Amino acid sequence: DAGVTQSPTHLIKTRGQQVTLRCSPKSGHDTVSWYQQALGQGPQFIFQYYEEEERQRGNFPDRFSGHQFPNYSSELNVNALLLGDSALYLCASSLFRRSTDTQYFGPGTRLTVL
Amino acid sequence: TQLLEQSPQFLSIQEGENLTVYCNSSSVFSSLQWYRQEPGEGPVLLVTVVTGGEVKKLKRLTFQFGDARKDSSLHITAAQPGDTGLYLCAGYNSGTYKYIFGTGTRLKVLA
Numbered sequence: 001d002a003g004v005t006q007s008p009t010h011l012i013k014t015r016g017q018q019v020t021l022r023c024s025p026k027s028g029h030d031t032v033s034w035y036q037q038a039l040g041q042g043p044q045f046i047f048q049y050y051e052e053e054e055r056q057r058g059n060f061p062d063r064f065s066g067h068q069f070p071n072y073s074s075e076l077n078v079n080a081l082l083l084g085d086s087a088l089y090l091c092a093s094s095l096f097r098r099s100t101d102t103q104y105f106g107p108g109t110r111l112t113v114l
Numbered sequence: 115t116q117l118l119e120q121s122p123q124f125l126s127i128q129e130g131e132n133l134t135v136y137c138n139s140s141s142v143f144s145s146l147q148w149y150r151q152e153p154g155e156g157p158v159l160l161v162t163v164v165t166g167g168e169v170k171k172l173k174r175l176t177f178q179f180g181d182a183r184k185d186s187s188l189h190i191t192a193a194q195p196g197d198t199g200l201y202l203c204a205g206y207n208s209g210t211y212k213y214i215f216g217t218g219t220r221l222k223v224l225a
Contacts, residue, residue: 033213088154096211105157110154
């Protein structure tokens with residue numbers, strides 16, 4: 001049973017560029033959430049996708065956008081990269097249940113913006 | 115805004131010692147998860163607690179969810195160097211579908 005996978009593992013970009021990160025959820029999961037984790041801090045929620053729509057969003061600018069495909073995989077796009085966007089980007093998947101939920105994380109993509 | 119505060123932030127102990135990490139909020143959560151994270155890797159799920167007052171054990175780790183579902187604790191008995199890592203709690207709000215992560219506790223167990 002494959003867990004959550006993310007690609008690429010590492011990425012180096014320069015300011016102003018755009019980046020796309022990819023995530024495949026754990027088998028049987030239908031919900032994907034994206035997080036940004038700066039060094040030494042806990043993950044910060046970016047947004048969540050369910051049924052190919054953005055269901056919930058954290059306090060991130062519109063430069064951060066996403067997509068979920070019919071096979072439940074997801075992409076995170078960041079435009080006009082800033083130095084402060086350098087972080088570990090984590091994808092987490094879950095099977096939606098109204099009352100409770102458990103997320104499983106992928107290994108993350110380390111983004112460095114120069 | 116829901117917040118989860120963890121304490122302590124840092125903990126350095128000798129092998130064999132016991133420790134407790136706390137996760138506190140003024141908000142009620144539908145469920146709460148504990149994760150351990152190694153540097154440069156994604157968090158690995160340790161446990162999910164759902165019912166107020168629930169206690170779950172995972173070998174030397176004991177997790178408790180507060181009666182009011184606002185707080186949780188993680189107790190490690192006879193810590194080992196392999197327990198070293200960043201421990202994160204995350205509360206789930208079923209009304210907003212959001213997870214709120216705690217600030218994290220960085221544990222170092224010295225041999």
